[in-house]
Amino acid sequence: MIKLMSRQRPDRDCASxxxxxxxxxxxxxxQHDQFAPPTEPCECICHHCQRTFMSDQIWFQKINGARxxxxxxxxxxTPNCGGAGFTFDIFPTDSNHPxxxxxxxxxxxxxxxEWMDEDDDDCDFVDLADDxxxxxxxxxxxxxxxxxxxxxxxxxxEGEEWKYGLEPGQRPQPTKPDWLIEExxxxxxxxxxxxxxxxxxxxxxxxxxxxxxxxxxx
Numbered sequence: 001m002i003k004l005m006s007r008q009r010p011d012r013d014c015a016s017x018x019x020x021x022x023x024x025x026x027x028x029x030x031q032h033d034q035f036a037p038p039t040e041p042c043e044c045i046c047h048h049c050q051r052t053f054m055s056d057q058i059w060f061q062k063i064n065g066a067r068x069x070x071x072x073x074x075x076x077x078t079p080n081c082g083g084a085g086f087t088f089d090i091f092p093t094d095s096n097h098p099x100x101x102x103x104x105x106x107x108x109x110x111x112x113x114e115w116m117d118e119d120d121d122d123c124d125f126v127d128l129a130d131d132x133x134x135x136x137x138x139x140x141x142x143x144x145x146x147x148x149x150x151x152x153x154x155x156x157x158e159g160e161e162w163k164y165g166l167e168p169g170q171r172p173q174p175t176k177p178d179w180l181i182e183e184x185x186x187x188x189x190x191x192x193x194x195x196x197x198x199x200x201x202x203x204x205x206x207x208x209x210x211x212x213x214x215x216x217x218x
Contacts, residue, residue, distance in 0.1 A: 061073045079187055
């Protein structure tokens with residue numbers, strides 16, 4: 001099951017047709033920087049490290065020498081995390097907080113598979129009859145590995161526990177990929193992120209500049 005997040009924030013109140021006042025309209029820090037944490041602290045979660053903390057722990061990484069006058073980033077307090085910006089990577093845990101207005105989640109499994117073309121030549125066909133196995137399920141066999149990959153990580157393995165070496169009713173322990181394990185190790189190490197960064201001699205394109213074909217990554 002895939003959880004997707006989308007945002008719909010109307011500019012007007014449908015009932016009154018009057019412009020809606022932003023929730024942070026009277027927050028001087030937010031008016032100066034729309035990625036700044038609110039003056040009134042709230043519990044937050046970072047979408048990078050998935051850790052929770054209070055918004056007053058978010059710290060400011062100052063940028064010196066930016067050509068466009070950019071001041072810096074509001075950084076997640078988790079050591080070595082790349083999350084930055086309240087309402088960008090960091091959000092309140094309270095779904096009723098006004099900063100979460102318009103966000104909602106939905107399951108992307110209602111139309112599962114309808115996008116696939118039956119005549120798609122890019123699909124690889126696996127003929128298990130050509131396999132050298134004796135017909136029994138063997139997770140080491142390439143054909144079964146590919147089928148398992150197509151099936152994805154399905155939590156519903158009732159009746160198939162034997163495939164995973166489990167007793168009926170048992171469920172496999174969740175596993176994390178190696179890259180994620182290594183990433184999470186950094187969060188418990190001393191913080192290596194500098195509090196100030198010098199961009200004086202850094203060739204960075206000015207934000208909001210002209211767009212050309214060279215900016216297209218493909």
